[in-house]
Amino acid sequence: MNRLAFIVLIPMLLLLPFGSALQGETSSNVETLFQEANSTYSRGEFSLAIEKYNHIVQNSGYSVALLLNLANSYAQTEQIGKAVVNYERALLLSPSDPDISGNLELIRKESGLFQEERSASGKLFHFFSSNQWAGLSLLSFLVLTCFQLASFKILFTRQTGRVVTFICVALLLLSATATYVRHQTINPSIVISPEARLLISPFETATSAGMIQEGRRIHPSKTYNTFTYVTDDTNRKGWIQTAFIESVCNPPL
Amino acid sequence: MQIRGLTIFLLFCLTSLVLTTNPLHAEVGVEASLSHLSFPEDRMAQLTVTVSGASKNADIRLPEIDSISLHNRGQSSQINMINGTITSSLSHNYLVQAAQPGQFTIPAIEVRAAGKSYHTEPIAFTVTASGQSSNETHSKDGNSLAEAAFLKISFSGEHYPGEIVPLTIKAYFSQKYRFDEISLPTLQGDGVITPQLNTNPIKSQEAVNKRMYHVLTWETSLSGIKVGEHPVLFSLNASLLTQQKRRSSSPFGGNSLFGDSLFDNFFSGYQRKPISLRSEETVFNVLPLPTDNQPAGFTGAIGTFDLKVSASPLNLEVGEPITLIMEISGTGNFDRVEAPQFPATTDWKTYSPTSDFSTETNNHSRTKVFEQAVVAKNPELSKIPALAFSYFDPALKDYLTITSAPIDIELRGSSMAPPMAQATVIKEKVNSAIQKQVQERFRRLAPIRLETGTFHKELNPLYKKRWFLAVSLLLLLILITSIFLKFKQNQKRNNPERGLLQQKQEQLANDIQTVKQAMEDGNSRGFCSACRRTIQNQLGILWHIEPSAISLTNLESKLHPDSPLLEIFAIAEEAAYGAVELSAEKMQDYTTKMTLELEKLA
Numbered sequence: 009m010n011r012l013a014f015i016v017l018i019p020m021l022l023l024l025p026f027g028s029a030l031q032g033e034t035s036s037n038v039e040t041l042f043q044e045a046n047s048t049y050s051r052g053e054f055s056l057a058i059e060k061y062n063h064i065v066q067n068s069g070y071s072v073a074l075l076l077n078l079a080n081s082y083a084q085t086e087q088i089g090k091a092v093v094n095y096e097r098a099l100l101l102s103p104s105d106p107d108i109s110g111n112l113e114l115i116r117k118e119s120g121l122f123q124e125e126r127s128a129s130g131k132l133f134h135f136f137s138s139n140q141w142a143g144l145s146l147l148s149f150l151v152l153t154c155f156q157l158a159s160f161k162i163l164f165t166r167q168t169g170r171v172v173t174f175i176c177v178a179l180l181l182l183s184a185t186a187t188y189v190r191h192q193t194i195n196p197s198i199v200i201s202p203e204a205r206l207l208i209s210p211f212e213t214a215t216s217a218g219m220i221q222e223g224r225r226i227h228p229s230k231t232y233n234t235f236t237y238v239t240d241d242t243n244r245k246g247w248i249q250t251a252f253i254e255s256v257c258n259p260p261l
Numbered sequence: 262m263q264i265r266g267l268t269i270f271l272l273f274c275l276t277s278l279v280l281t282t283n284p285l286h287a288e289v290g291v292e293a294s295l296s297h298l299s300f301p302e303d304r305m306a307q308l309t310v311t312v313s314g315a316s317k318n319a320d321i322r323l324p325e326i327d328s329i330s331l332h333n334r335g336q337s338s339q340i341n342m343i344n345g346t347i348t349s350s351l352s353h354n355y356l357v358q359a360a361q362p363g364q365f366t367i368p369a370i371e372v373r374a375a376g377k378s379y380h381t382e383p384i385a386f387t388v389t390a391s392g393q394s395s396n397e398t399h400s401k402d403g404n405s406l407a408e409a410a411f412l413k414i415s416f417s418g419e420h421y422p423g424e425i426v427p428l429t430i431k432a433y434f435s436q437k438y439r440f441d442e443i444s445l446p447t448l449q450g451d452g453v454i455t456p457q458l459n460t461n462p463i464k465s466q467e468a469v470n471k472r473m474y475h476v477l478t479w480e481t482s483l484s485g486i487k488v489g490e491h492p493v494l495f496s497l498n499a500s501l502l503t504q505q506k507r508r509s510s511s512p513f514g515g516n517s518l519f520g521d522s523l524f525d526n527f528f529s530g531y532q533r534k535p536i537s538l539r540s541e542e543t544v545f546n547v548l549p550l551p552t553d554n555q556p557a558g559f560t561g562a563i564g565t566f567d568l569k570v571s572a573s574p575l576n577l578e579v580g581e582p583i584t585l586i587m588e589i590s591g592t593g594n595f596d597r598v599e600a601p602q603f604p605a606t607t608d609w610k611t612y613s614p615t616s617d618f619s620t621e622t623n624n625h626s627r628t629k630v631f632e633q634a635v636v637a638k639n640p641e642l643s644k645i646p647a648l649a650f651s652y653f654d655p656a657l658k659d660y661l662t663i664t665s666a667p668i669d670i671e672l673r674g675s676s677m678a679p680p681m682a683q684a685t686v687i688k689e690k691v692n693s694a695i696q697k698q699v700q701e702r703f704r705r706l707a708p709i710r711l712e713t714g715t716f717h718k719e720l721n722p723l724y725k726k727r728w729f730l731a732v733s734l735l736l737l738l739i740l741i742t743s744i745f746l747k748f749k750q751n752q753k754r755n756n757p758e759r760g761l762l763q764q765k766q767e768q769l770a771n772d773i774q775t776v777k778q779a780m781e782d783g784n785s786r787g788f789c790s791a792c793r794r795t796i797q798n799q800l801g802i803l804w805h806i807e808p809s810a811i812s813l814t815n816l817e818s819k820l821h822p823d824s825p826l827l828e829i830f831a832i833a834e835e836a837a838y839g840a841v842e843l844s845a846e847k848m849q850d851y852t853t854k855m856t857l858e859l860e861k862l863a
Contacts, residue, residue: 039713042713046711070717073713073714077709077710080708083706106707111706118703138722138724139724142722142729156744160746257722
């Protein structure tokens, strides 16, 4: 019994301070403004609702509900790129929310933004979100460390030691690899303008390498003046005006 | 009776024929031939010695050739009757096997027939190394490989940046050979781009220089992206399958059942040889677009285009939206084709056009359809104005502008409304129509949330957060430390002698220090006591006995009689019970001896 308490309590104690760190706080003003924006949305005044939701974002930050409502408002005004950006942001905060993923799926389908079929490894790495993979890697690391510490006090059998260590190391390796793979595409941007086109050089007069649809996910790699060099999900590369794209993570507040 | 007579007549004729045309009397001729004048070491060629016009008693005397073996494979006979003259020939077959590569000659073969001696002509032949194909398979020979498979591309002339130039890539594979693992052709060259090639090319057959080829054809296009002369070529990788013939090992000679080439197809394998086909390098010349006479509405479209404009409804009230359909069809770079600009006037309210792209037809022709909502604001309007589209025609090397005809419309109704109110009504109507369409498309969206939920100041992924990194680092340090400690613990547990040795060394060092201190103080009694304790401690650890229990008797029973420890321990025992005075030199001597002896025992 003592052994069990030792193994279970250590991870919980270590995680306790960080759980409270994730909690934010809301003020009554924000709540009021949010309800006003919701009413505006319900009346069909979507542009006004967007303004109000954005005002809350500027002042209080992001919440799942706020981003979902904002994305819905953009969808209703047919700003597909902006809608996709905000659904993606909401998914960062709540990766398993079916409403968000359902809305994102619908808007992509309605706008012809079909996703590339993923390989088997791609499907595995996308089974969890990057945050979930990172959490899993930390958890397996924690269990491994606690087990090592516990083994000073408790004499485990050699087989138990090997099984626990193997499972933890395997989970750690898998989740760390998945986190790394997801990291490579963790900071995507979304095309937010219907006028966006890929250019072969970072100049307005450069030859076009093709149209790129609003709402498409792209991965920026470098910038030059007002242009960004990007790669899209179909591996097309080219320069695009930085104003025509918006980053999913770390947007300017 | 008649039948019997006819039979006798035929027998008579046949007998007469045989007797009058006896081949024995024909002239004798000998000839030798080799099936392959060049063959690899791991294969064999067939030598045929043909004796014509002789009896079956021809005697063939095969020569001896270094590194060459001749295996008899039987004989075959042939009888020909030409113009009533019958000739017969007898062919003797031998398999020629080489023990090593090189140039060889089969010398003249002596044939004795009809009592005379005849000789064939010498035959020179080449044996190549095993695994190499002979000249006949051509796989090593560059020219022959070029005939076996090659790549052709077709384009010509001068072009302009962004112009879509039709290109045909043809890969020819000789039907005499087998190929597989054929890759897609890849472009090699800068300054030009080509779209992704179709993975299912057109398959056909063509005759080139009287040889039949399987042909794979890709219809695609090239586009220059910068001005200049760009050398361009395409390459393609494939594998040439060369059959490895089985070596006949029939013990019976002759044409055995499994000596047939049919069985080679079944039982012998294929060897894969990677080959790379490259088309001829061609220069793709990209000229700059002329700047003279460039129309204002030119958006970069290059090719040949046509413009059709239609509108509906044509009979409507002021403020009602009209949908303009603008179809631009033709061949060219459609990514630079944009909707014709609707003339900017105060009479019309215009909305951004949307575009749709048709699939490519056989002659590379495509259609891009733009749909634009426009609203007439002036009730006196009677026509939708003409729309213009400008492009550059590379064939004419000039800019062209196509203009649509104005479209008649009939506006009715709300001309009585004041202009400002009318504009507002128009805006509302159009917005409402668009809004309805959008709402219909997204009516299945999950509804908005009514609670704000928890707020986050940033959207960084978890692994970029400081606390996550700090916890990971802390865990890593703890893990490394615990693994290190565990390692040390295991090491100690698995090797107790090592710990004992370390303990002895530490104990000895401390005790010697005490001895030296007593020696420096000139304290004989203390020195003797320290020596006694030192010896007891070290031997106690060594013999696993309580140190204080070790006596002189133990030492005498376990140590060599000459050991200096016996003398030192005896003096020390004596000093414990009586006065013993030792000189400094003696103390130094004892210290040295004791240290050396104990270290030796350790």
